[in-house]
Amino acid sequence: MGLEEKLPSGFLLTNVAKMANMVRADSLWPATFGLACCAIEMMATGGGRYDLARFGMEVFRASPRQADLMIVAGRVSQKMAPVLRQIYDQMPEPKWVLAMGVCASSGGMFNNYAIVQGVDHIVPVDMYLPGCPPRPEMLMDAILKLHEKIRVADINGKTTPTTIDDSPYDKPIARGTRHALGDLEPVRGPGVRR
Amino acid sequence: MLDALKGFGLTFRSQFRKVTTELYPEDTKVTAPRYHGRHQLNRYPDGLEKCIGCELCAWACPADAIYVEGADNTEQERYSPGERYGRIYQINYLRCIGCGLCIEACPTRALTMTNEYELADDSRQDLIFTKEQLVAPLTADMEAPPHPMRLGETDQDYYTLEYTLENTLGDPAEAQGSGPTSGEAHP
Numbered sequence: 001m002g003l004e005e006k007l008p009s010g011f012l013l014t015n016v017a018k019m020a021n022m023v024r025a026d027s028l029w030p031a032t033f034g035l036a037c038c039a040i041e042m043m044a045t046g047g048g049r050y051d052l053a054r055f056g057m058e059v060f061r062a063s064p065r066q067a068d069l070m071i072v073a074g075r076v077s078q079k080m081a082p083v084l085r086q087i088y089d090q091m092p093e094p095k096w097v098l099a100m101g102v103c104a105s106s107g108g109m110f111n112n113y114a115i116v117q118g119v120d121h122i123v124p125v126d127m128y129l130p131g132c133p134p135r136p137e138m139l140m141d142a143i144l145k146l147h148e149k150i151r152v153a154d155i156n157g158k159t160t161p162t163t164i165d166d167s168p169y170d171k172p173i174a175r176g177t178r179h180a181l182g183d184l185e186p187v188r189g190p191g192v193r194r
Numbered sequence: 195m196l197d198a199l200k201g202f203g204l205t206f207r208s209q210f211r212k213v214t215t216e217l218y219p220e221d222t223k224v225t226a227p228r229y230h231g232r233h234q235l236n237r238y239p240d241g242l243e244k245c246i247g248c249e250l251c252a253w254a255c256p257a258d259a260i261y262v263e264g265a266d267n268t269e270q271e272r273y274s275p276g277e278r279y280g281r282i283y284q285i286n287y288l289r290c291i292g293c294g295l296c297i298e299a300c301p302t303r304a305l306t307m308t309n310e311y312e313l314a315d316d317s318r319q320d321l322i323f324t325k326e327q328l329v330a331p332l333t334a335d336m337e338a339p340p341h342p343m344r345l346g347e348t349d350q351d352y353y354t355l356e357y358t359l360e361n362t363l364g365d366p367a368e369a370q371g372s373g374p375t376s377g378e379a380h381p
Contacts, residue, residue, distance in 0.1 A: 048214055048215060054215075102287075102290065105318070105321075106288035108289060109256050109257035125316075127316050128288060128314065128315055128321060130290065130314070131313070132291035132292055134311075136218075137222070137311065138311050138312065138313070138314065140218050140219065141218075141219075141311075141314050142314035144219060145315075145316075149316065
């Protein structure tokens with residue numbers, strides 16, 4: 001049409017991206033991936049009392065082809081991992097993943113050979129939600145934070161993850177390493193798992 | 195014929211029923227007073243920390259979510275009454291299951307839980323809360339440690355202090371939701 005040559009550079013691209021992301025965020029259809037007790041809270045969030053329909057999310061799609069957001073609710077076992085990956089691959093772009101609960105986020109209290117220690121070993125995660133299980137308000141809080149991320153995403157819907165350097169607080173100490181703060185006695189207690 | 199009308203009547207009447215939906219982000223309901231939310235490291239009324247760095251919480255934790263490293267107090271640099279204080283304190287909220295066993299294990303009631311639950315984040319590392327994030331904020335009559343013991347000669351005087359709601363968390367109604375129960379009263 002020649003319209004894009006007359007417009008200032010970048011004008012069309014940024015505004016289309018803003019528009020597209022607004023629409024994406026306000027009609028985010030989740031794929032159910034309920035694996036354990038967190039799924040009960042997820043169902044409660046979809047129900048009448050908490051009513052995810054207020055955010056345009058009432059349709060939990062059974063088919064990944066129709067979903068934008070995968071809410072991984074529950075612990076992911078090693079055997080479930082390839083299934084989860086396949087469901088993720090079947091979802092059309094743009095797609096987002098919300099790790100609901102501590103088990104999906106990091107393995108939680110199940111630090112054993114059967115459970116994947118965080119679903120981000122399999123799929124990229126956009127939002128981590130602690131809690132065991134998180135109450136519906138916590139899930140809605142995570143979803144709303146994800147909405148905010150999607151609104152400022154680029155035109156492909158890619159969100160930028162925050163890094164540890166964005167945090168104003170002290171960096172955490174990884175297990176088994178000595179911090180460089182001085183000559184303290186060695187760590188005696190159980191180290192924190194990552 | 196009549197049955198169909200009955201059915202429509204029910205549908206019609208339902209429009210006037212009170213809506214049960216909670217309008218969460220705009221109208222947040224206060225949780226139960228003893229809700230297991232984010233942790234808090236409390237202070238004595240003069241601002242000294244209650245945590246003595248004993249690591250009992252870390253040992254009690256079934257998910258190994260807590261990391262504590264104690265250090266010695268000196269007369270020049272005192273953070274808590276007594277010999278030791280928790281120099282490094284971290285809770286990994288992506289491991290913490292909110293069971294409250296750490297609260298039960300704490301001998302000085304330094305660790306309690308608040309009603310805060312909006313913890314979602316997009317970074318695994320940012321969800322490891324450090325001591326700066328966990329420690330209770332200073333109120334007007336508190337002084338930031340390190341400073342000498344103001345409320346007694348020895349640490350024993352601190353441990354036997356008369357606990358009131360005022361000397362735990364500042365404004366208990368604000369920090370603990372409505373109701374007279376504070377996290378401090380949690381058994």
